[in-house]
């Protein structure tokens with residue numbers, strides 16, 4: 001069986017590399033890796049961390065790229081790859097524009113698509129934007145579905161998608177076996193110098209398109225207030241390379257002493273940073289799955305989430321994008337030990353770390 005995996009952004013790579021490793025270990029499968037290159041540096045950091053080599057790189061990234069150029073560049077550049085390779089299945093991941101465009105390109109060649117991390121939904125096509133529509137359309141196109149949880153399977157069933165749905169867990173849990181190590185030493189020099197014992201560290205990330213502009217400014221203003229009032233707390237913010245993110249973040253937070261604005265760190269440093277943090281403030285999807293695994297409370301800087309599992313378990317709270325609500329919720333966790341302890345519990349609704357093996361097996365079962 002020949003499988004092409006197509007991915008192009010940091011989070012897709014973090015969740016697809018463990019699967020690629022398992023696919024390449026299997027002698028009955030030929031696994032071709034095609035990067036769209038929707039991201040560059042942030043993608044290559046991940047490929048290097050996992051030691052995965054690509055067969056193709058469509059190299060589409062442009063500075064301040066638009067959704068239209070991402071989609072059209074992928075459609076144009078992937079067609080010859082699909083025509084040359086003639087795979088049995090194209091595997092895509094999640095909800096990026098890479099996922100949707102690659103699925104559409106495969107459909108145009110009448111090649112079946114397998115969707116890894118299928119079935120996540122908020123129910124609002126504009127939030128997250130454009131991810132909710134990307135995953136709806138990708139699921140519409142797909143033939144095979146690898147749903148992380150039973151809830152994701154139910155979401156698919158509500159849309160009439162019943163056949164070929166496998167509940168596998170999330171491959172992000174598989175990734176920890178490659179990234180989390182006892183006695184880990186950071187490769188980022190700034191992280192290496194942080195004294196995690198004498199300071200409480202809050203890790204922050206924010207990058208979502210719907211948060212660009214006013215909501216991101218609110219988030220940064222809340223962090224500035226928190227940092228100025230809580231000198232014993234260090235905020236570590238690896239800032240996404242999107243210039244639209246960096247302009248706002250550096251404008252508000254550059255001069256605040258106990259806020260460290262650093263470049264994106266590799267996934268080994270990131271997972272080990274999560275393990276040493278007091279809590280996480282983020283609009284990221286992946287971090288909502290990762291941080292609960294380490295027993296770290298997560299404040300979600302969004303108005304909704306497609307990952308309600310850890311919210312129900314009590315370690316993730318959606319706090320919106322208003323300065324006051326973000327400030328208050330974070331302050332509560334910094335000052336109220338009981339409230340902190342209620343949230344700081346290890347929760348993992350996302351499987352046993354063997355999602356990749358289950359996906360490989362499901363692929364092999366197609367042949368029978």
Ligand code: UD1
Pocket residue numbers: 009010011038039040041042043061062063064065066067070095096097098130131207208209241242243
């Ligand atoms: C994309 C995904 C989003 C995912 C996020 C993960 C879409 C529409 N969005 O959003 O779902 O959560 O990735 O981070 O698919 N840039 C660089 N170097 C890099 C990466 C980005 O310079 O390695 C800059 C470029 O100027 C680029 C901009 O960031 O144009 C935005 O990148 P883009 O992929 O369009 O959007 P993200 O916000 O990263």
Ligand code: UDP
Pocket residue numbers: 010011014205207238239263264265266267268270271283284285286287290
């Ligand atoms: N991450 C990383 N380095 C960083 C910031 C995040 O490796 O500097 C990892 C993080 O641990 C998670 C993933 O990137 O696995 C999340 O990616 P992102 O927030 O860009 O996208 P999302 O998950 O929101 O789609």
